[in-house]
Amino acid sequence: MSKTIVVKIGTSSLTQPETGQLALSTIATLAETLCDLRQQGHRVILVSSGAVGVGCGRLGLMERPKTIALKQAVAAVGQGRLIRIYDDLFSIIQQPIAQVLLTRADLVHRSRYLNANNTFQELLNLGVIPIVNENDTVAVEELKFGDNDTLSALVASLVEADWLFLLTDVDRLYSADPRSVPDAKPISLVSSMQELTDLQIQTSGQGSQWGTGGMMTKISAARIAIAAGIRTVITQGRFPRNIAKIMQGELIGTHFIPQPEPTSARKRWIAYGLIPSGKLYLDSGAIAAITKGGKSLLAAGIKALEGEFDNQAAVQLCDSHGYEIARGLVNYNSQELEQICGRHSRDIPEILGYAGVDTVIHRDNLVLI
Numbered sequence: 001m002s003k004t005i006v007v008k009i010g011t012s013s014l015t016q017p018e019t020g021q022l023a024l025s026t027i028a029t030l031a032e033t034l035c036d037l038r039q040q041g042h043r044v045i046l047v048s049s050g051a052v053g054v055g056c057g058r059l060g061l062m063e064r065p066k067t068i069a070l071k072q073a074v075a076a077v078g079q080g081r082l083i084r085i086y087d088d089l090f091s092i093i094q095q096p097i098a099q100v101l102l103t104r105a106d107l108v109h110r111s112r113y114l115n116a117n118n119t120f121q122e123l124l125n126l127g128v129i130p131i132v133n134e135n136d137t138v139a140v141e142e143l144k145f146g147d148n149d150t151l152s153a154l155v156a157s158l159v160e161a162d163w164l165f166l167l168t169d170v171d172r173l174y175s176a177d178p179r180s181v182p183d184a185k186p187i188s189l190v191s192s193m194q195e196l197t198d199l200q201i202q203t204s205g206q207g208s209q210w211g212t213g214g215m216m217t218k219i220s221a222a223r224i225a226i227a228a229g230i231r232t233v234i235t236q237g238r239f240p241r242n243i244a245k246i247m248q249g250e251l252i253g254t255h256f257i258p259q260p261e262p263t264s265a266r267k268r269w270i271a272y273g274l275i276p277s278g279k280l281y282l283d284s285g286a287i288a289a290i291t292k293g294g295k296s297l298l299a300a301g302i303k304a305l306e307g308e309f310d311n312q313a314a315v316q317l318c319d320s321h322g323y324e325i326a327r328g329l330v331n332y333n334s335q336e337l338e339q340i341c342g343r344h345s346r347d348i349p350e351i352l353g354y355a356g357v358d359t360v361i362h363r364d365n366l367v368l369i
C-alpha cells in the first residue's frame with residue numbers, strides 16, 4: 001500500500017565529520033533509496049539540512065557562523081549548492097525533485113498552512129520528491145523553526161505522513177549522549193509519550209559540530225509526530241537503505257509508536273503551527289478539569305498570566321512550576337484576563353462591564369501537549 005514518508009537528514013550525516021566535505025556516498029545512496037521508494041508507489045518528502053554546513057565548506061569557514069547575518073548569508077551560498085547536488089543526483093536516476101523553502105510564518109497563518117499542504121499534495125501527485133529546508137536566509141529570529149527536526153515533524157503532520165525518519169550520526173537514541181556517557185543504554189522502542197517522559201533521557205550535548213539541537217530536538221519532533229499518528233524512527237544517516245528494511249518490519253534504530261487516536265488536524269495546528277504569545281498558570285483543579293475531565297478552561301482556575309496577547313491568540317497552559325500541559329486559543333485578551341483570572345464566570349460581566357463568554361479557552365480550542 002502507498003505510504004507517505006518524510007525523511008529528514010541532518011548536517012552531521014551529509015558531511016564528513018573530519019573535513020566538513022560532503023558525504024557523497026551517503027547522499028547518492030539516499031537519492032537511490034528515495035527513488036526506489038517512489039518506484040514502489042510511496043510518496044516521499046526529503047527534509048534536508050546542510051545549507052549552513054555546505055555554505056561554510058564552500059567559503060572555507062571552519063566553524064558554524066555565530067552572527068545571524070553571517071549565518072543567513074552562508075545559508076544562501078550553501079542552499080543553492082546543496083539543491084544543485086541533489087538535482088544532479090536525482091536527475092541521473094530520472095527522479096524529479098522540487099525545492100521547498102519554508103519559514104515559520106507559512107505555518108502560523110491558517111490559509112498559508114493549508115496552501116502549503118496543497119502544494120505538497122500537488123507535488124506528491126506529480127511524483128516529485130519535494131526537498132524541504134527552512135528558508136534560513138530570510139527567517140527572522142521570532143519566526144524561525146530553528147531546527148529541521150521540528151520542521152520535519154511539522155511537515156509530516158501537515159501532510160499526514162505515515163512515517164517520519166530522522167537520519168543522524170548516531171544509530172539510535174540512548175539514555176544519555178553516547179559520546180560523553182559510554183555506558184549509556186540504547187533505546188529501541190518508545191511506546192507512548194508517557195514512556196518517553198519516564199525514560200528521562202539526557203540530551204545534554206548540543207550535538208555534533210555542525211548539527212543544531214542534538215537529540216533534544218529529535219525527541220520533541222517525535223512527540224509532535226506521534227501525536228499526529230506518525231510512526232517515527234531515529235536511525236543512522238550513513239545507511240539510508242535501512243529505511244526500506246525498517247518499513248518491512250526490521251527493528252533498526254529507535255522506534256516511536258504513534259498515539260492510537262491522533263490529534264485532529266486543526267488541533268495540531270493550534271498546538272504546533274501557531275506560536276504561543278503568552279502563558280497561563282493554572283491551579284490543580286483546572287489542571288485536573290482539562291487533563292482528566294476534557295473540560296474547557298474557566299477564569300476561576302487561572303492563578304496568573306504572562307505576556308501580552310489578543311483575543312484568539314495561542315497561549316501555553318502551565319502548572320505552577322511553568323511546566324507546559326496544554327495550548328489553546330483564548331477568548332479574552334491579556335488585559336481582560338488580568339482582571340478576571342481567579343474569578344467566577346458569573347462575575348465576568350460585572351468586572352469587565354460587558355457580557356463575555358463563560359470559557360477562557362473552549363475545549364474545542366484546547367490541546368493537551
Ligand SMILES: Nc1ncnc2c1ncn2[C@@H]1O[C@H](COP(=O)(O)OP(=O)(O)O)[C@@H](O)[C@H]1O
Nearest residue numbers: 010011012168174176177203207208211214215
Ligand atoms: N541521549 C542521546 N542519545 C543519542 N545521541 C545523543 C543523545 N544526547 C545527545 N546526543 C547527540 O546528538 C547528536 C546528533 O544531533 P545533531 O548533531 O544535531 O545531528 P543532526 O545533524 O543529525 O541533526 C549525536 O551525535 C549525539 O552526540
Ligand SMILES: N[C@@H](CCC(=O)OP(=O)(O)O)C(=O)O
Nearest residue numbers: 011049050051052147148212
Ligand atoms: N536549516 C539549517 C539546518 C538546521 C538544522 O536543524 O541542522 P541539523 O541539526 O543538522 O539538522 C541548514 O540547512 O543549515
